[in-house]
Every structure is written in structure tokens, then in C-alpha cells.
Amino acid sequence: MGSFRTLEMIVIQNISEAVFVGLCRKMGTSKIVAMRRDVMDINEMVNNHIFTSEEGSTMVSGSEREGFRLKGSDWDIMCWPNNHRVIWELSQSQYYNTHRQTLILCDYSDSPPGFTLLYLLSPTMDEDIQRACVRRYNRNYISSSIYRQIICNVSKNHSIQHGPCASGTILTYEFDLAACFVSDFWPTSASSWIDRCHSWPLPYVVDGILKNGCHFVAIGHKLGRHEDHEWRISFSLAEQKLVYSMNHSQFLTYGLLKLFLTEMINNGVGDGDKLLCSYHMKTSVFWVIQQNTIPHWCPQNLLVCFWVCFKLILKWVYDGVCPNFFIPENNMFLSKIHGDKQHQLFIRLYGMYEKGLAFLLQCPSFRTYNIDVLHNPRLSICTDENTLIPEIDFDQKLYHEMQRNNMIRKLDIQRCMKYLHTIEQMIGSPLVTQYQVLKLQELTANVLQQTAFILYMETYTHLNKMSYRVGKMSCYMLKIAAKFGFITDMMYIAMYYYNTLRYIEALSIIGMIKVNLAQPYVMYGYNVDTEMYTEAVGGQSWSTKMRQAVAGDIILNNKIHYINELIPEQQSALQNSFFSLCIPSYILLDMLEILCYRHVDTMSAQTALDNLQALVHNDQGQSIPEIHRNISWQILGICQQVTGNLQAALYSYQQSLRQISFHKIQTATEMRIQGICQFNPSGI
Template identity: 75%
Template sequence: MNNRHYISSSIYKQNMCSVSIPNSTLHGPCTSGTIRRLEYDQALCFVSDFWPPSASSWIDRCHSWPKPHFVNNIVKMGCLFVAIGHKIGRHEDHEWRISFSLAEQKLVNAMNHSQFLTYGLLKVFLTEIINNGLDDDRKKLSSYHMKTAVFWVIQQNTTPHWCPQNLLGCFWVCFKLILEWVYEGVCPNFFIPDNNMFLSKIDGEAQHQLFFRLYSLYEKGLAFLLHSPSIGSYIINVLHNPRLSICTDEHTLISEAEFDRNLYGEIQCYDTIYKFNIQGCMRHLHILEQMIDSPLLTQYQLLKLQKLTANVLQKTAFILHMETYTPRNKLRYRTDKISCHMLKLAAKFGCITDMMYKAIHYYKAISYMETLSIVEMIKVKLAQPYVMYKSNVDREKYTEAVEAQSWSKKMRQAVAGDIILYNRIHYIRELIPEQQSALQNKIPALFVPPLILLNMLEVLCYRHVDTMRVQSALDDLQTLVHSDQGQLIPFRDISWQILGICQQVTGNHQAALYSYQQSLRQEPFNKIHSATKIRIQKICHLNPLTT
């Protein structure tokens, strides 16, 4: 064209679709489809190293948010060009659109936790209320509009109180901004405000219908969130709790304990650092050290990094014991001392049940009295009425006990988590068959309820130091497994399995057989059924009369 070569956006998309994942379709600038029930959008872009002049005003607007170093990094990244033209232009098939998706990722990372939660709340609101029951052609608002609203509200400092207690207030401010945009028919792009993102999409009758739909929600107030399956249950609790209220200012959406439970639920998820050698672990510790020293961390990010540090220290301690094991007493003593020091540090960074790994280490080192001492200490801590484990928490007692504490102290003093045993690391020799079974089924770790492992360690240790107390510990474990209905003892496959192992090592093969059979009947969360079947076969082979 005009003696110059151009790349047609429409032809490019067609070619991209032909070489993309099979059965994909065109959706805007993307090829879209589903892989194993997971929906995806894939856009192959051209990269520009230069920040577009049309977006230069954005740089001048960034006085308070984002911070100058974020702005500099974003501008240095440049932008992308995606294959889609202006729908009402004359050159739609040839034009390309400037994309700021990389910049938007940086901006999302610059949000604090409450700002990010507000963005998530808006997306849920869009999916479950605004667009609920509408086909694709009738869906006028998208998650991109929600993200843009959050960006504008943060930058213009429309609401200064971005905190968990004001979550609904922040949501309400963003919702009113979207309502205003729909009324005016103008949604300014965050980077290029002259670009109206409603153009050709929300105008005329479609604009009027959408406005009246949103305004009817506005008149109902925040109670319209009751219609959201994901949010409604929390709002109902607020409506029926005289101590809490739904407001759009400084009042609380959910109690402190409920918020902390959700926060710790995310943090307790096992990490994805799959390094099972000393060099890999030390490299991750070095990276974590650098990140923790960053002055830019939010308190939530710092808390997550502390838990990750505890996890890596635990891995390192057990891997060090495995890789450097030696029969020479002096070297073994030195290795045990280093590992023990790492586990002490991990307990300081983590929650109550992170002390359990120190007890496991002492058991591996045949230090049974030290193991029992730590087990008793953990039992005392877990017996406190304010301790939070999954959804089990007395909200009032939790708030009374740790209300003024930092989240880091709350985690150490009042939060319990599951014991995670990575299957490439040997922790307790009696559980190695279960780890091998899970590993064969591509399960990276065993999840064990803390009370179950505490009682298991008691049974195993008392066999060597106080045989009179073995049966009492075994009775406690049996009562725990038999009586609990999944509240304190989830992962019931491994729970019945551990009961069977303890019964077997103490000589009660008939009871052990029953427990193993019960383990096979549970939901196979840990995928240990192969080990269970082998244990049953061995019992039946050694005791032919056992049924």
C-alpha cells in the first residue's frame, strides 16, 4: 500500500488462529477456547519499546499513585500492539490497537490488598449480578471496565480509606463511578482519556437499558449483593449481626476474625517452590531475604513472605539431613544442630503448627523425650479457645485475645495449619510407603491434620520411653478419628491410615485392618490407596486368621 508494506490485523488474526491451539475461535484480538474445562484467551502481540505519545498525559497525572519508580518502570516497558481495529472506522481490517496490558499488570501489583479485594469484588458483582443470565451480545460491561474504574478511583484519591474495614465503602465509590460513566456514555481509558471505551458499544437504547438496570441496583443500596452466590452469605451474616452493619463509610463488612481467617487461608496454601536440593533451597532463601528487605512491601505481602520463608527453612533442614547423613558422630551432630536451628527459625516465622516440624526432626534423630516435650507444648497452644484452624474459630475470643497484635504475631500465637509433608522428602519413616504411593499418583505432598500427627508422634515415642502410656495415647488417637466429623480432622484418608499404622506397630492387627479398610472408603485426597492395600495384604499374610 503506497509502496510500503503493512501487516493487516484481520489477516494476521486468521493466520494466528490457523496455527493456534486446535478448535480455537477468534474473540476480539485473541484466539479463545477451552482446554480441560479451562477457558483461555491468547493474544499474540507486537512489542514496542516506546511509550506512545498519546499516553504522555498519564505520566503527568501520576502524582501520588503509582509511585515514581513504578511509573518509570512502566514507561520503560513500552506497550504492545494487538490485532484489532476500530469498529466504526474505515480501516478496521488493517488497524491495530495499542495495548497497555503489561502496564496494567504492574498497576495491579502496585495495589494494596484492600484495593485488590475491591477489584475482585467488582468482578464478582459483574459476573453474578450485572451479567447474570445475559448472552454475550447483551453483556455491555466487562471486567476491563471494572479494572479501569478501580484505577481511576485510586489515582484520583476519591476514597482515602483503602482498608479491610472499608471494603464495601470502596466498592460503593467504584460502583457510583461506573454508574456515572454509563449515564454520560463515556468511559475514559486510563492511559488515553480521550479514548472512550463505551464508543460503539454502550450508546442509544443499550445505554438507557444498562443505566436503568444499574440505577435500580443503586436505589436498593448494598443489599443487592445478597443476590450474589459468592458474596450473599457474608452479607446475610452482617444483616443479622447487631454488632456489624452494612454501610458505605468506615464501618466493617466482616468481623476481624472472619477477615483474618480468609487471609490466613490464602497464606497457609503450600508453596510452589519445588526445589529438593540444598543449592535450590539456598537460592530461594537468598531471594526471599532480598524481597523481605524491600521497603515497598505491603503488610500482607510481608506476611506471605514470612510463611514462605518458614516453608523453605523446613525443607532445607530435612533435605540437609537426607543429603549429608553420615554414620560419623561428629558430622552427624553438626548437621543435626544446623537443621534444628533452621526449624527453630521456621517456627518463629510461621504459625503454631510449624513447631511440629521440629518435633518430627527430633523423632528422626531418636530424641524421643525432646519430641514429646514439643508435642505437649503444641497441644497446650492448640487447646486455647481463640485458636483458628480453617473455618473453626470462636470469633469473639479470637478478637479479644489478639485484637491489637500484628498479623505476624497473630499467626504465631493463634493460627494453626495442616502439616504438609512433601513426598520427595522423608520425614517419618512409618509414613514413607504413603509418600511413595502419593508420589506415584503425582501428588506432591501429604496433607495431615495437626492433631492426628501430634497423637501419632506420641504413640511412636511412648513405645520407646514409656510403654505404660502407649495405650492411652492410642486411645486418644482412636477417639479423635472415630468421633470427629471432618471439622478438626479433614483429610480422613490419611487420618484413618495413621490410626491403622499406630495400631499395627503396637500389635493390634485386627483393629489396624479395620482402620485401613476405613481409609479406603474415604475420599482419596492424598492418593495413598496403593500403600493402604499393601499394608492390608501384609497383615493378612502375617495373620491368616485376621478377617
């Protein structure tokens, strides 16, 4: 009996280790997760430092910010005005200059735990807030439902209301935008949480959480007396810091619960019938860690950790009570999980519980991790994270993360200078990590490129000494940027030379870029020759790798004109609140070569056009990701049109319309098709 028990423990530990390894590969090692967080943190820190109090701050929260990159994960974005602050007591007003900041006072005397009413202590100049006010008891209360609706109507992309958020799409990512208010003070109703923090989180984490206060999102309690006007207290920033403070086994337990929720509990269930959500999973992990139920969170214990959290969720469903981690009196099941729905959910979960850990074998992700262990119970599994992800795989994830977090908010010359000054201050800070230094270098290149073209737009019509000096300055900035960024960042120099009619110089730069891109070790996205890359730049700094061996897409800010031939596409995208065009480097390179050769060598222009056509027609995703096929067909059509082949151009534009509508350029495509048909109606 004892030996059987020992074998059973060995099997459970081995399966736990196999799951740990599988989750590391699916969700990232602790090093990869830390890198993702660092890149997002520094990007947000720089952006929020630049903008004035009137423009407000933003924060990415939820799974993306926590370090997950799971398929279907939304971006949760919170935004709030910096010139409005929420206080809990009138005495806290002494910390503010009321001439510069509008104060809002909480009134939670008649609201359920975790919710409050907000009323203005003084008039506000913000028109949206003014329109959201309702008069009660001779006070101006800010109605959450009215404010939420106003924010949803601000942009076409934000028109779908989802809970307290406006939902839409940025690039390929679905997002939920929550308009909030912020308080610099910890909620009075959450003071008991401080007293519970004996062993977790550590004191410095608790202090950081308390100093950052909380937020208020625009949604009331469904069973509250003032649902339309109440605001929910949000602890998103505190939760982010708690997740950051987890060890990797705790983080992966949370990840396993998220997978289990998606693949088992909510599989086949309609959105309206999904009673449990990821937030409940996270809350269970918080409670289990703080109550010290599990003494050892480690790879060998991963299934035990999962099982303890699952049993806690099962108990919550049975009791109909899920206590909020910060305000336990706030029962998060109260308005959703009760009656027949509660009973049916408990029956389902208890059926899984009765099967024991074996029911996890039905979870697709879990099944792929432990198949070898099931056939060989005594199989030895290495859980050393340093051996799980090869150097090149980490590099791919790092550069992918940098490029997916390169959104810079609206720029003008003054803000460009602020960006560069802020980056200069941050890059020398001892608190900045190695990943953040790399991201700051890439941001520097990005800002310099946009500054150069903004200066060009403002002076190109003036043929005087000043425009000559600005031109030299712009060109110098682009050359400096090329030393910080990816090897494809030289493309901005070529675009600038083309705009200033220096076609031979542009072609010289294009030739250099072609030579660099032709190297067998170049990494583009996830396409790379592993051996050649490792041989060429393995072991070197990430900055060196980025400059010498990594190609990126070219991002064009749609409010800046880079190439006249692409202005209609940029304007079409802007009309749909799409603020940038992302173009595959190989496509833009061929386009620039065609446009330049048109002025110096028509035969070479035709050769370049043939190359572009072959690339667009035949590429299998190596140089043109699927989401970029519409802009690629569009650019082929533009090049065919400017060289006089209208029939081919019409076909390319029609193909562009058939692709995934990623760049929102349909209006430009239809306009170009109409122009061709009007120009030559009988020949098309």
C-alpha cells in the first residue's frame, strides 16, 4: 500500500512538472513574463509622463498587463483625467490645489460594498463630466451610466458598450476601454485588507499598493438603489502589483485556471450564460496565497495548487458567495450566481471534482503536456527554465513584444522634444531594466523619425535658408534613428530622400537595405534561420542584434505624410479612427524602388515592379503576414497605376478589397477603382 502511495505521489509530481514545462512554453518562462511586463511598463510610463493634465492618463490592465499572451485575450485599457481627483474625506482636500484640480467626493453611505456615488465639490470645466451630472440633494452627482454612454459615443471604434467599457479594435487586438476617475487614497472600506497582509504580499508591495490608491469605473451594482449613478471601486493597479509579486508557479497556477475556465467550464457556453470569469479565478489564487493554504508553490506541486484553488471556487459556488479580495463584504456572485443557475453550475463543477485530477485530462491544453508521463510514470522532467526556451526563441518574443508596444500617442514638435527629454532622463536611471533600455532606444528612433517628417511637412513649401537647415536637421535625425532601431529603419531615410526628389541617394539607401535584408541570418517576425542567426549574432547584446539582424514592419503615423502616393490610404484609415499604417518592409522597399526608378531608369522601374508583383502574388506568409495582404495588394496596385498598367492595377485593388480589412483603407481602394474606371471606362 505504501509503495502504491509513493508511486501515486511520483506520478502526480511528474505530471505537475510536465504541466509546468508545458505552461512555460505556452505562457512564458518567468524571464519572458518579466520582459513583457517591463516593455509595457516603460512604454506606458513614457507616454503618461508626456501628456498634460488636461489630456489624462491611460493604463493597460488585465491579462495582457499581467504578462499573459493567450489567444483571444482582450486589452483592458483604463483612462482618466488628471485634473480631477476623488477623495474619501473632506480633510483630504488639503493636499490639492483646488484652482488646478477639481475634487470629487465619495458618498458610499447608501451603496453596496465596493460601490459608491461620486459628487463634485466644485464646478468642472470638462464638458463630458458636466453633461453626465445629475442633481440630487442640491449636489451634482456624476452619473456612471450617462458618462459611460458619452465615452462610448466619442469614437466610432468605441461605439459598442460592454459592461463599464467601450469595446473596439486597435490593430489586431480587441480592447475594452474603461473611462475612470482616480483617487490617490486607499478606500476606507478596504482598510481591513491592510490588516490581513501578514505573510503576503510583502510589506514593500503593500506600501506601493496603498500609495497608488484606486480607481472608479463607470458601472453600478445591479441590485443597488442607484445602479445608474453608482461607480464601482476598481483595484486594477493593486491587482497588477499582486500578480507581479507572485512566484512563477503561482502565476502559472493562475494561468492553468484561466485555461481550465476557457476549455472546460465555459466551453460551448454562450456569452450570456458564462457565470464564472477570469476575475474569479484570479481572486481564488489571491485568497489561497494569502491564507497560506499551500506551504510550497513549486513545479512539483502545481496540480495540488490548482486543486486547492478549484476546491475554493467550488465552495464559493455552493455558498453563493465570492468575496472580493479587497472588500470581502462585496459578494461578487450576488447579482449573477444564484437560484437555478447557481445549482446547475455547482452540479457541473462537483461532477468534475468527483473525478479527481483525472478530469483535467479532458482539458486540451493539459492533455498535450503530460502524455509522455502517462506512458512512463517515472519519467524524469527538467523544470529548469533556462533550458526550456532557446536564446533565439526569447529574442523573437522580445522583438515581437517591442513592436506590438510601439504605439506613440499624438505628436507635435513640442511633444517630440518632451519625449526625447523624458527618454534621456529614464535611460540613465538605475531602476530601468535591460529590456526597458532596449525599448527606450527603439522609442528614441521612433520619435526621431516622426520629428523629422513633422519638420519636413511644416517647411517643405518654403524654399529658403531656414528650410535648408531644417532639411539637414531632419536628415541627420533619421540617420541617428537608424543607429538605434531595426535594420529596416533605414527605410525612413529613403522615404525622406524620395520626398525631397533625391532619387539617386534614395536608391543608394534602398540598395544598402536590400543587402542587409538578403543576409541569411535576418529575423523577420518569427521567420529566421536559427543556425545562421545564432552563428551571426548569438551571444551579442540585444541592441546589437536589433541593429544588425532584425527586420521590422514600417509604421506610418497617419497624421504625418511620408509618401504622397500613400496619402489617400492614410486619410481613409484616419476616417475610421485607425491612426497608423503597418506595412511589410519588403513591400515598402519595392514600392520605393519603383517610385525612384520611374524618374531615373524606366527599365529598372519595370524590373522592380515585376519583383513586387511576384512577391505579392506568390508569398506564403514569409514576407507578408496575412493581416497585411490588403495593404500589400493596394501598394502593388498603386505602383501598377503610376507606371500606366491600369488593367493590372484594377485587379490588384479588387484583390485588396477581398483581403482581411485590417488597415481600414477600403475608402481609398474604392476611390482608386472609381478613378481608373472614369479615366478609361471602355478599356477596363
